[in-house]
Each structure stands twice: as C-alpha cells, then as structure tokens.
Amino acid sequence: GADPCGEVVAVGEAVGPGLMGRRVLADGWIRDAVDPADRSKAGYLGSERDGGYAQFCAIPARNVYPVESDLTDVELASFPCSWATAEHMLTRPALVAGETVVVTGASGGVGSALVQLAKLRGARVVAVTSAAKFADVSACGADVCVDRASADLADAVVEAAGGTVDVLADVVGGTDFAPLLDAVRRGGRYTTAGAIAGPIVDLDLRTLYLNDLELYGCTVYEPAVFEALVGYIQRGEVRPVVAATWPLTEFREAQEAFVAKAHTGAMVITID
Structure with missing residues (x-):
C-alpha cells in the first residue's frame, strides 16, 4: 500500500x-x-x-x-514507490547523457522505470531480462537486451555494450553481483535498491579499490x-x-x- x-x-x-x-x-x-x-x-x-x-x-x-x-x-x-526508487538510483550516481547504464531486472516495476528514466537522461541502456520479455523491455526504451540466462552474463553485457559500462543499476544482486561488477569501467558507479536473487554477495575489495568504483545504496531519497x-x-x-x-x-x-x-x-x- x-x-x-x-x-x-x-x-x-x-x-x-x-x-x-x-x-x-x-x-x-x-x-x-x-x-x-x-x-x-x-x-x-x-x-x-x-x-x-x-x-x-x-x-x-x-x-x-x-x-x-x-x-x-x-x-x-x-x-x-518503484519510480521514485528508480529516480533515486540514477540521481545518486549522477547518470548523464551519453553514458551507458546496465539495468538488471529490467522487466520489473523498478527495472522498467530505470530504463525509461535513464533514456530520459539521454543515456544508453543495456537491459538484462529474460528472453521472453525482450519485446516488452525494448518498448520501454532499452537500446539492447541481454538474456539473464546467458552462460557468462558479464561477458554478454560487455559485448552488448561495446565495452565496460559507466553505471550498473542493480535490483537483483545474488551470484551475478561479482561478475557484473567487473563489467563496470574504472571510475564507474554501482547503484542498488534491491536483492531479489539474494542479499548476500561476494565482493573482492580489490575490484572496488583498484577500479576506483563508487557504490551507492538507495532507500530514503x-x-x-x-x-x-x-x-x-x-x-x-x-x-x-x-x-x-x-x-x-x-x-x-x-x-x-x-x-x-x-x-x-x-x-x-x-x-x-
């Protein structure tokens, strides 16, 4: 409610x-x-x-x-709820026009909002979702969709994006957290407001500090x-x-x- x-x-x-x-x-x-x-x-x-x-x-x-x-x-x-959360997730890392953002869980309420709000900012959107929902997520404005069931999700994301990305907007977490963090460029940003695949993740601190990454948790905006x-x-x-x-x-x-x-x-x- x-x-x-x-x-x-x-x-x-x-x-x-x-x-x-x-x-x-x-x-x-x-x-x-x-x-x-x-x-x-x-x-x-x-x-x-x-x-x-x-x-x-x-x-x-x-x-x-x-x-x-x-x-x-x-x-x-x-x-x-979902759209204000998504707006908060993009406001904190200051996503701007011309940047590339990966959106996980892109077919959900927050995910589909992230896609639209990122496009509104002029960003390029790589959306991670099930193959069955590619058409729906593309209709929201995603530039390219990646199957969440890909054998190597991080490689699939980097290939679809044409390189490492500026921002990872994640509402999924779980076992994909660590490999997807490797898909973020040096100096890039990770922003999250959900963990539907699991809240406990592996983080190699060297990935964080050697790549100068910024991590944002987003709840109270x-x-x-x-x-x-x-x-x-x-x-x-x-x-x-x-x-x-x-x-x-x-x-x-x-x-x-x-x-x-x-x-x-x-x-x-x-x-x-």
Whole structure:
C-alpha cells in the first residue's frame, strides 16, 4: 500500500482547503516533522504507517502532491514507490547523457522505470531480462537486451555494450553481483535498491579499490526526487507500465501473480 492515488476528501485543522477534491499522489517516505533531514527517523507508508490497501489513507500534507495528468488513477498508482526508487538510483550516481547504464531486472516495476528514466537522461541502456520479455523491455526504451540466462552474463553485457559500462543499476544482486561488477569501467558507479536473487554477495575489495568504483545504496531519497518524478508525469515524459489490476478482495491472487514474475511492469490494486 505504498502507492496510493486518490482524491483528498478531508484535511487536518492546520491544512488549508486548497487540497480538497484534488487528485494526488503520495511520497511514501514519512519524514520526522522536527528533523526531516535525519533519514534514520523516516518511516515508510504501508510499513511503519498504514498504507493504501484501504478505502481511505491518512498521510501528512507535506507528503501529498497534486497531479494534473490525463492518466488514470490506476496508471498514476503505478508510479510512486518503484519510480521514485528508480529516480533515486540514477540521481545518486549522477547518470548523464551519453553514458551507458546496465539495468538488471529490467522487466520489473523498478527495472522498467530505470530504463525509461535513464533514456530520459539521454543515456544508453543495456537491459538484462529474460528472453521472453525482450519485446516488452525494448518498448520501454532499452537500446539492447541481454538474456539473464546467458552462460557468462558479464561477458554478454560487455559485448552488448561495446565495452565496460559507466553505471550498473542493480535490483537483483545474488551470484551475478561479482561478475557484473567487473563489467563496470574504472571510475564507474554501482547503484542498488534491491536483492531479489539474494542479499548476500561476494565482493573482492580489490575490484572496488583498484577500479576506483563508487557504490551507492538507495532507500530514503530526498523530497526533490519525488518532486522530479511528479514533474516528469505532468509533462508526459514517462509512461506507466501496468501489467495487471486486481481488486482488493483478490489481494491473495495478486500476490501469487506477482511472485510468479510472468509480468512486465507494475501490478495495481483497485478499491471497488
């Protein structure tokens, strides 16, 4: 429930009436009211605070962003968590036009967002995904796709990229972490916000220091990251990738479909 999209139907006493009736998205990171810069005090919507798997959801006014867009509520709800995470993953290593970025898990919610946001920055995208999803990921803007089942994934990535790459944006981790790190050029950057293939990885520290690599862990982003995302949406610079919708009454079935990983993009829960 970290991605609610809906209409403001009530506000607190300290909040002006300007938000009433507005369609909004919510920044899921609930920061400390007194010390918002202290990331250790931040909690997440749907985790430390009740989220959007309900008819109503109470959110601090500072976390609410009105959105003017022709997109549907379902399409808008596909953005907040995965896309803000992806934007954070590219903001921290400062990906710029002309650079090459490798995106692992490119068919997932964060991965498909990484592809679009990297292209928006003018970067070249090498996407790692299953062969069955090449067409879907290419439609998101990937310049070239690499089969995640390749016998030597790192070699396949370097060959597809035409050499070592500037940035590795990884949401997979697991056994591919170490070999893929070798595919990053000297002085390059590794950025991560997930480990669906396993959180425990092998890191040869010589790879890190001899290649002058920068490693970025990305979780609690600055508010400016979400503000940038809302701007992209309102200007029509990104498109939602909705794999399926499920009513809240079929939440179990939605979770089972999510775990099956046969989809590309996001799954959205609707309140009927």
